[in-house]
Amino acid sequence: MADTLRTTTRRRPRTAAPADATRRIRLWTSALVLGAVVLAVLLVPPLVRLDEQAVDLTRKLLPPSWDHPFGTDDVGRDLLLRCVYGLRVSLLVGLVAALAATVIGTAVGAAAGALGGRVDRFVMRIVDAFASVPHLLLGIFVVAMFRPGVWPVVVSVALTHWLSTARIVRSELLSLRSRPFVDAAVSGGASRWRIAVRHLLPAVLPQAGLAAVLMVPHAMWHESALSFLGLGLPSHQASLGNLVQGARSSLLAGDWWPTLFPGLFLIVPTLAVAGLAGVWRDRLNPRRRSELML
Amino acid sequence: MSRRLPWAAMARMTGRRTLAAVPVLLGVTLAVFAVAAASPFDPVKAYAGTAGLTASQENLDQLRANLGVDRPWPAQWWDWLTRALQGDLGDSGVMRQPVADVVAERLGWSALLAATAFLVAIALGTGLGVLAGRRRGGLLDRAVSSLAYTLEAAPAFWLGLLAVWFFALKLGALPAGGLTDTASDTVTAGQVATHLVLPALVLGISQLPWFFLYVRQGVGDALEEDPVRGARARGLSERTVLTGHALRSGLLPVLTLVGSRVPELITGALLVETVFSWPGIAAATVQAAVSADFPLLAALTVLATAAVLLGNLLSDLLYGLADPRVGFDG
Numbered sequence: 001m002a003d004t005l006r007t008t009t010r011r012r013p014r015t016a017a018p019a020d021a022t023r024r025i026r027l028w029t030s031a032l033v034l035g036a037v038v039l040a041v042l043l044v045p046p047l048v049r050l051d052e053q054a055v056d057l058t059r060k061l062l063p064p065s066w067d068h069p070f071g072t073d074d075v076g077r078d079l080l081l082r083c084v085y086g087l088r089v090s091l092l093v094g095l096v097a098a099l100a101a102t103v104i105g106t107a108v109g110a111a112a113g114a115l116g117g118r119v120d121r122f123v124m125r126i127v128d129a130f131a132s133v134p135h136l137l138l139g140i141f142v143v144a145m146f147r148p149g150v151w152p153v154v155v156s157v158a159l160t161h162w163l164s165t166a167r168i169v170r171s172e173l174l175s176l177r178s179r180p181f182v183d184a185a186v187s188g189g190a191s192r193w194r195i196a197v198r199h200l201l202p203a204v205l206p207q208a209g210l211a212a213v214l215m216v217p218h219a220m221w222h223e224s225a226l227s228f229l230g231l232g233l234p235s236h237q238a239s240l241g242n243l244v245q246g247a248r249s250s251l252l253a254g255d256w257w258p259t260l261f262p263g264l265f266l267i268v269p270t271l272a273v274a275g276l277a278g279v280w281r282d283r284l285n286p287r288r289r290s291e292l293m294l
Numbered sequence: 295m296s297r298r299l300p301w302a303a304m305a306r307m308t309g310r311r312t313l314a315a316v317p318v319l320l321g322v323t324l325a326v327f328a329v330a331a332a333s334p335f336d337p338v339k340a341y342a343g344t345a346g347l348t349a350s351q352e353n354l355d356q357l358r359a360n361l362g363v364d365r366p367w368p369a370q371w372w373d374w375l376t377r378a379l380q381g382d383l384g385d386s387g388v389m390r391q392p393v394a395d396v397v398a399e400r401l402g403w404s405a406l407l408a409a410t411a412f413l414v415a416i417a418l419g420t421g422l423g424v425l426a427g428r429r430r431g432g433l434l435d436r437a438v439s440s441l442a443y444t445l446e447a448a449p450a451f452w453l454g455l456l457a458v459w460f461f462a463l464k465l466g467a468l469p470a471g472g473l474t475d476t477a478s479d480t481v482t483a484g485q486v487a488t489h490l491v492l493p494a495l496v497l498g499i500s501q502l503p504w505f506f507l508y509v510r511q512g513v514g515d516a517l518e519e520d521p522v523r524g525a526r527a528r529g530l531s532e533r534t535v536l537t538g539h540a541l542r543s544g545l546l547p548v549l550t551l552v553g554s555r556v557p558e559l560i561t562g563a564l565l566v567e568t569v570f571s572w573p574g575i576a577a578a579t580v581q582a583a584v585s586a587d588f589p590l591l592a593a594l595t596v597l598a599t600a601a602v603l604l605g606n607l608l609s610d611l612l613y614g615l616a617d618p619r620v621g622f623d624g
Contacts, residue, residue: 134602136560256459
């Protein structure tokens with residue numbers, strides 16, 4: 001009876017086959033886009049050997065064309081090249097910051113989860129306190145005090161991004177601690193340290209890894225915001241945020257392309273990473289289909 | 295809702311949270327001073343500016359003593375804290391007025407912008423969320439959801455700049471920034487309204503994705519629950535089912551979440567107010583950071599933390615009211 005009622009209502013989830021096809025398309029587009037981005041960032045600078053800083057005042061603010069697919073900026077630099085270099089800087093800063101944040105987060109989460117008790121409560125209090133300062137604001141504060149340079153930006157992004165990793169690692173550890181294989185190790189006479197390193201840490205690393213991958217676009221976003229506000233990277237190491245900031249006067253004169261393309265360069269890799277992460281999560285937990293439909 | 299509100303439980307929760315907020319806020323102020331002390335930032339140089347380059351060491355030392363920054367940072371922190379509790383937050387160098395005045399002047403404008411932006415996000419998010427949630431997996435749902443994820447990935451400052459280009463420059467329909475026209479020196483409601491449209495729209499749209507996705511999820515799930523099936527079986531119209539049943543149980547929990555989104559709102563405001571030169575408190579934060587104006591930056595950081603804690607409390611209180619099973623124990 002319940003089943004007939006269900007089938008009469010129109011909004012049953014679709015059958016499995018099209019969903020699988022969508023998933024495969026999503027996987028491949030995400031992977032292709034991400035691969036293209038990584039290749040461009042790695043290979044264009046050494047292979048193309050064009051100077052992305054080359055000023056050509058006779059060609060300033062040209063709209064997109066065959067010669068300059070993204071147009072040129074206010075001193076005649078090719079924007080496609082500028083965007084690739086900007087993405088390279090943003091990606092590098094994002095990667096380093098995400099790696100640092102993952103190390104901090106895993107260490108803190110592991111300490112809280114493995115030691116438990118008072119240490120756990122104290123550490124999680126600190127995590128909560130950190131979480132109640134808006135992240136961009138905390139980042140702005142750190143950068144304002146330590147400016148200028150690349151490292152203040154990396155540190156500020158890393159300092160604001162380790163919280164979720166710490167929480168994930170801690171809760172994973174807590175759920176693992178009561179598993180039989182840990183009991184077996186304890187009764188086998190393994191030390192606390194050995195259990196943590198041999199049994200617990202390897203089990204939480206995939207989760208921490210997924211968190212790290214997802215963190216990279218977020219870290220890039222943070223860096224771009226700081227750079228846009230004039231608090232981020234120095235202008236000779238232009239990231240995508242610097243490019244958008246530098247394009248403001250051109251934009252107010254009506255030229256949209258120096259603003260549009262750096263932003264797209266930020267969005268597209270982010271969506272690709274999110275798409276891949278969604279597929280990965282579905283594989284880890286097939287019952288909970290990821291909602292991302294790109 | 296005719297039942298009496300559980301005032302006592304709510305008051306207890308508020309009290310507990312206020313007590314818990316004290317150490318957090320103290321910790322944040324302490325950390326702010328510790329970070330500043332560990333940094334190469336020198337308040338004397340910041341205060342003296344270019345005059346500091348030619349001033350004698352004697353004068354600089356005098357200035358250091360006058361500013362009270364010749365002592366170790368815990369003493370400075372204690373000083374600042376005791377004064378702050380009496381309402382004196384120090385003087386802002388970049389704004390050339392007391393920090394408390396900066397906050398008082400600008401808080402209202404930020405609140406206006408944030409409230410309008412939330413209204414935009416709630417109106418658009420509810421409308422689109424219901425339409426998408428009714429037929430999850432349908433064409434409209436897929437289109438709007440994809441757009442939502444794209445918007446989530448798009449930086450608010452970039453959206454703001456593109457909005458300026460399109461609406462202010464291309465169409466010439468709306469002003470590109472500020473609070474009033476440059477020519478006028480009085481603030482009128484009409485001018486503020488036209489200058490508010492673009493920043494509020496951009497800030498609202500930057501908050502839209504999560505709201506839309508939650509409403510979509512909530513309404514979609516509610517449509518598959520028994521009360522809705524019962525209502526349909528009784529032959530109630532689709533509209534009644536949607537507004538009376540699905541929307542009520544799907545939307546209410548989402549609305550209570552608004553308070554917990556204060557951090558994202560502040561992040562968005564920092565970027566949007568800067569793009570549109572909105573004279574709010576977030577734009578002042580950025581200016582304070584750019585010119586290393588420590589007294590203003592420290593006060594605004596603590597204020598933002600307090601706003602986040604308040605938002606969390608509000609959200610939990612409302613959630614407890616909307617769903618009595620949750621209660622007020624947190």
